[in-house]
Amino acid sequence: MIKIQPSTDLDPWEIPGALVDDLSDPSNGNLISTVSGAKRVEEKHGTGCTVSENTETNAQKSVKSREVASTDEFSQLSTASRPSESDAEDIGEKEDILYNVAEVTEEGQRIIIARGGEGGLGNVSTSKDSRKTLTAKAGLTQDISNADDYDSDHSSLSAAGLPGSETVLLLELKSIADVSFVGMPNAGKSTLLGAISRAKPSVGSYAFTTLRPNLGNLNFDDLSITVADIPGLIKGAHQNRGLGHAFLRHIERTKVLAYVLDLAAALNGRKGIPPWEQLRDLILELEYHQEGLSKRPSLIVANKIDEEGADKVYDELKRRVHDVPMFPVCAVLEEGIPELKAGLKMLVNGEVSCGLCLDQILLA
Ligand SMILES: Nc1nc2c(ncn2[C@@H]2O[C@H](COP(=O)(O)OP(=O)(O)OP(=O)(O)O)[C@@H](O)[C@H]2O)c(=O)[nH]1
Ligand SMILES: [Mg+2]
Numbered sequence: 001m002i003k004i005q006p007s008t009d010l011d012p013w014e015i016p017g018a019l020v021d022d023l024s025d026p027s028n029g030n031l032i033s034t035v036s037g038a039k040r041v042e043e044k045h046g047t048g049c050t051v052s053e054n055t056e057t058n059a060q061k062s063v064k065s066r067e068v069a070s071t072d073e074f075s076q077l078s079t080a081s082r083p084s085e086s087d088a089e090d091i092g093e094k095e096d097i098l099y100n101v102a103e104v105t106e107e108g109q110r111i112i113i114a115r116g117g118e119g120g121l122g123n124v125s126t127s128k129d130s131r132k133t134l135t136a137k138a139g140l141t142q143d144i145s146n147a148d149d150y151d152s153d154h155s156s157l158s159a160a161g162l163p164g165s166e167t168v169l170l171l172e173l174k175s176i177a178d179v180s181f182v183g184m185p186n187a188g189k190s191t192l193l194g195a196i197s198r199a200k201p202s203v204g205s206y207a208f209t210t211l212r213p214n215l216g217n218l219n220f221d222d223l224s225i226t227v228a229d230i231p232g233l234i235k236g237a238h239q240n241r242g243l244g245h246a247f248l249r250h251i252e253r254t255k256v257l258a259y260v261l262d263l264a265a266a267l268n269g270r271k272g273i274p275p276w277e278q279l280r281d282l283i284l285e286l287e288y289h290q291e292g293l294s295k296r297p298s299l300i301v302a303n304k305i306d307e308e309g310a311d312k313v314y315d316e317l318k319r320r321v322h323d324v325p326m327f328p329v330c331a332v333l334e335e336g337i338p339e340l341k342a343g344l345k346m347l348v349n350g351e352v353s354c355g356l357c358l359d360q361i362l363l364a
Contacts, residue, residue, distance in 0.1 A: 120161030177228035183260035185232025
């Protein structure tokens, strides 16, 4: 059974490509142990690339972890991915280990994840003459009539070479953007992306219109910002409800979070949830997925301000949520967009920095 856990210790803004520094701490999110009898080597390779490793004892795990974290990627990885037969036999209870190998984020970036085998010399290297010479050098007094038996043994040693290491990689694609629109389904994220950029994402009056992130560019005279419209998140997304894992991982690489809240979700008899509760649920999902994720510079987009009664909801939202920039917009009519763009630019530039936490929300 392969368990996939997103990387928690790789800072998405650090230069990628290096191996995870310390995998030996069992509390590290990159090491997951699951009981399994099967002997296998598996790798999960995201842009955080995770290797889910072979079956081992805890002691072996820590040894291997140190090995993988060492500077010799090439040899250590292949060592790690091919434990000896005797080791494997010694193991009573076997465990799978999963960890990230590397992040691949630059064009042309190369990493070695499995070593090729030692090339064999081939049959040519074991011609009869050379075999006789070798036999003589070895001081063997073997009768020439028995030479063929010896030859076959000898050639199998020198001609076959050694097998390479084997790995199974799981590749995980994570979008890279300066800003992510995070919101419940139907909040208007795609509409908003279309309003602030030239992107033309699909919009629909039903949940999960967007299933893959849409990217758009926000161009200023001196700056270009990439914005990702992330598919809608629902409560329980961190447990993969509504394909939550696939969507949440795209947020890991984002510098700035823009929470898109639907002011009209619970208006006029609709059964949606009020925007402050949407915000709480979104923050919780991000934190469950990866601790600290919601601490990134954030702002709130209060969308659908055009709807009847939405202005009152907006006032209530301002009363309940503190110390974070808030922008009332109507994405369909492109109202409030210039102010929002300026706010995003300030956050991306680092001119202001305000993360969000549950303490800033008054829920009662
Ligand atoms: N009244 C009003 N409706 C809006 C506004 N923005 C978006 N909508 C409508 O809300 C619905 C959902 O819009 P989308 O942009 O597809 O929402 P989404 O957040 O991308 O939804 P998912 O892709 O399912 O996550 C559509 O019917 C939009 O026309 C707005 O500012 N005002
Ligand atoms: Mg959408």
